[in-house]
Amino acid sequence: MPISGKSGQQPTGSLAALPKDLWSGLLANAATQGLDRLQTLFSAGDEGRGCYVVQSGALKAVLVSAEGHERMLAVFGPGAIVGEMALFDDQPRSATVIAIRDSRLAYVSKDVFFRFADAHPEVYRHTLRIMASRLRGTTEDALAQNVATVASRVAKAFLQLAASLGEPLDGDRRRIGQKVTQSDIAAMAGVARENASRVVNRWIRNKVITRTGGYYVIERRMVLLDEAGV
Amino acid sequence: MPISGKSGQQPTGSLAALPKDLWSGLLANAATQGLDRLQTLFSAGDEGRGCYVVQSGALKAVLVSAEGHERMLAVFGPGAIVGEMALFDDQPRSATVIAIRDSRLAYVSKDVFFRFADAHPEVYRHTLRIMASRLRGTTEDALAQNVATVASRVAKAFLQLAASLGEPLDGDRRRIGQKVTQSDIAAMAGVARENASRVVNRWIRNKVITRTGGYYVIERRMVLLDEAGV
DNA sequence: GAACAGTTGTGACTAGTATCACGTTCTTGC
């Protein structure tokens, strides 16, 4: 599991907090499934009766608005849990999830989850904790939306990428272990690609981030945190 | 419980879905507490070790940004559960909750909740369902923020008010059973009061909504749904 | 019913961001 547990912020929806023994018990007999880059795991509107745990690779959750704008909601790295909301209500999938590199996932069905959780109530508590922290996150950026300048949203997108796909380097430098285009960043931040570009370049000029061959490195995380207005 | 269960959308965070017997078991020995209009139940940042169930009255959850802008997140009517996140993680309260009319609440402590839930795992499942639907809601309007025209956000605010505080009239007309100022609406929608005013007046002119003595009635819900872009 | 505070309506101005347009640089497959 290359994703550091030290990052202040867990990747959205990570079940990493589940104690090892519970975790492995839950996945003991799980079927796994491979997915090639750009293949779709499921689409918004699909029926969903279970969730997935990312074992390797990376995926993104996206929503497409009526006008055809693609908004990226989250990136999932190894250890993240995907599509868990379908376990708890019977609503269709709320987003589309697509592999951004070849990936392998374990499948946990509703039945398996609840059978296991009924036997181990700690699982319920941990899951509730995870949902609560997610909810806290969305509440926070509900507020942030008001302050939402392009720079702060792009900064948030970078921090999120670093949390999901970041590989720590020396100091608190972090490399985003995945090619990411400015369109991707713009889609995560929910801003126009052109404006994301302007901000990114400003930061590159100021050495806040660097880019080599499509890979970004966050050089001065503090500045991003500051710009994000956290 | 004047709030109709027929509304398509449950008031945010309602525990109304809890089967009666469980519900009453959980509240059997709960202490209750009265709160006058404009009194604060708790403030963002407070320690919180339990949650409340609204028995009568109405409350609002608000966040105040650094610049002093007040953003209203939700309105709670009878049956709603408030501050439940504190049950699951140990973070401080994420919002401030204030009574908008004289209210009475039952208090459920962490201990009581977990003791009860361990004995009745259905409670866990229901709670997870509630959290999931909340999360779905916040995720949706995180996206909506992008498409966010003033009109769509104000329309959403009205629909939310109708869901939390609405009293059904004939047809699908709905009366918001509570005096609401345009500042309140603007705070819910996260827009400037002046701009909310312009939209509201357009709708009043088009008979989409009416206002008599501070009380709004939604006359043509379809139009609002449409404006909200749902 | 006069005075006052709170609320609402509306115009003028401004700031921030999406959009458009187009040239430049980088990647990739052959």
Next chain:
DNA sequence: GCAAGAACGTGATACTAGTCACAACTGTTC
């Protein structure tokens, strides 16, 4: 290495929504 397509950088423009200013209206109190 070269050609074609993607991705990127940047200026000009248009539009949306926040802000300011102030008048009109409403309801409440003495």
